[in-house]
Amino acid sequence: VVAKASTVRWPAVEPRLARTADGAPVxxxxxxxxxxxxxxxPGFGANAIADADGNRYPLDTAEDFFLRGIANIAFGAxxxxxxxxxxxxxxxxxxRYRDALQGKLKPxxxxxxxxxxxxxxxxxxxRDAWTDAGQTxxxxxxPLQVWSEELAGFRHAMTGERYSGCPTWYPARxxxxxxxxxxxxxxxxxFLLSSFKSNLMSSMSIGVDRLRQVHPHxxxxxxxxxGERLGLRNGDPVRIVTPGGSVTGLALLRDGIQPGxxxxxxxxxxxxxxxxxxxVDGKPMPHDPALAAGVNLNDxxxxxxxxxxxxxxxxxxxxxxxxxxxxxARIERA
Numbered sequence: 001v002v003a004k005a006s007t008v009r010w011p012a013v014e015p016r017l018a019r020t021a022d023g024a025p026v027x028x029x030x031x032x033x034x035x036x037x038x039x040x041x042p043g044f045g046a047n048a049i050a051d052a053d054g055n056r057y058p059l060d061t062a063e064d065f066f067l068r069g070i071a072n073i074a075f076g077a078x079x080x081x082x083x084x085x086x087x088x089x090x091x092x093x094x095x096r097y098r099d100a101l102q103g104k105l106k107p108x109x110x111x112x113x114x115x116x117x118x119x120x121x122x123x124x125x126x127r128d129a130w131t132d133a134g135q136t137x138x139x140x141x142x143p144l145q146v147w148s149e150e151l152a153g154f155r156h157a158m159t160g161e162r163y164s165g166c167p168t169w170y171p172a173r174x175x176x177x178x179x180x181x182x183x184x185x186x187x188x189x190x191f192l193l194s195s196f197k198s199n200l201m202s203s204m205s206i207g208v209d210r211l212r213q214v215h216p217h218x219x220x221x222x223x224x225x226x227g228e229r230l231g232l233r234n235g236d237p238v239r240i241v242t243p244g245g246s247v248t249g250l251a252l253l254r255d256g257i258q259p260g261x262x263x264x265x266x267x268x269x270x271x272x273x274x275x276x277x278x279x280v281d282g283k284p285m286p287h288d289p290a291l292a293a294g295v296n297l298n299d300x301x302x303x304x305x306x307x308x309x310x311x312x313x314x315x316x317x318x319x320x321x322x323x324x325x326x327x328x329a330r331i332e333r334a
Contacts, residue, residue: 029062067104067113073122074112083111084118092118156317158307163318172326173317176306180314180328183305184243189328191226193242193262195297201267206291207274217294219252221263222331227253230331237334240264240295242327244302248334249295262329269296300327 036044048059089095101110152165275291
């Protein structure tokens with residue numbers, strides 16, 4: 001027996017969230033919009049959004065933002081997607097948003113937006129995106145910018161040296177402009193330590209038990225030849241030492257890492273996020289020591305000795321961000 005689509009009814013599941021004065025669930029977007037309107041930021045509230053014909057629309061709710069963003073996708077590339085049928089709406093549960101779609105969008109828009117929502121996105125044929133020669137059909141036609149007038153107008157705050165306005169290679173530098181290897185010579189610190197992102201784990205997904213069963217910790221990735229020269233094998237405990245501290249992990253000898261480099265994967269070595277117990281009103285909160293497994297690169301950063309003390313961390317010469325890649329290091333058997 002096949003039921004007609006019109007007889008299908010998806011139960012409405014109300015989110016367990018606080019609600020605004022007009023009954024809408026509180027979410028990040030509604031919070032940001034409310035804050036922006038409260039402080040009078042331009043681009044929010046009445047007449048904030050313009051269409052191609054110059055008509056103005058409000059940005060007061062999350063729906064104002066997302067539904068019109070989906071409309072841009074639905075009409076993208078000059079090829080609007082088909083309109084969703086009543087069956088599409090009912091079978092996918094999008095029918096519950098019919099009032100919002102019709103209330104926020106134009107009559108010729110709302111069913112096309114519903115089509116994108118019902119399909120979970122917009123999907124085109126691969127052969128429409130690539131030529132037979134393997135090139136994208138929508139090539140980037142603008143020239144590559146190789147000169148930044150704005151950057152070239154600035155000077156380094158400590159050395160007075162003017163920044164280069166075109167792509168230029170510099171050695172890793174300390175605050176006074178000297179090569180970091182002058183302060184931390186290769187003979188004493190033979191490795192450069194960097195971090196990389198996992199294809200499975202992150203600093204938040206570490207809390208998922210099933211993912212930790214697959215990938216419980218982050219080994220210290222060392223080039224195979226470097227590891228063999230140091231007498232290391234896979235699984236040996238090793239200590240990474242930098243001018244700022246040391247951590248202990250398990251060695252993983254790999255051919256896919258450059259000689260002289262050491263790689264540490266993001267997302268591990270937590271000291272909080274439930275990794276240790278806390279008392280709230282004398283009551284212990286839930287915690288799991290497994291969340292503390294592995295190595296955290298943040299424990300190995302160090303201060304810039306050329307700034308007169310070790311309180312100020314080593315920062316990137318141009319961007320001012322704390323240096324987390326290419327830290328001078330050595331490897332010891334733990």
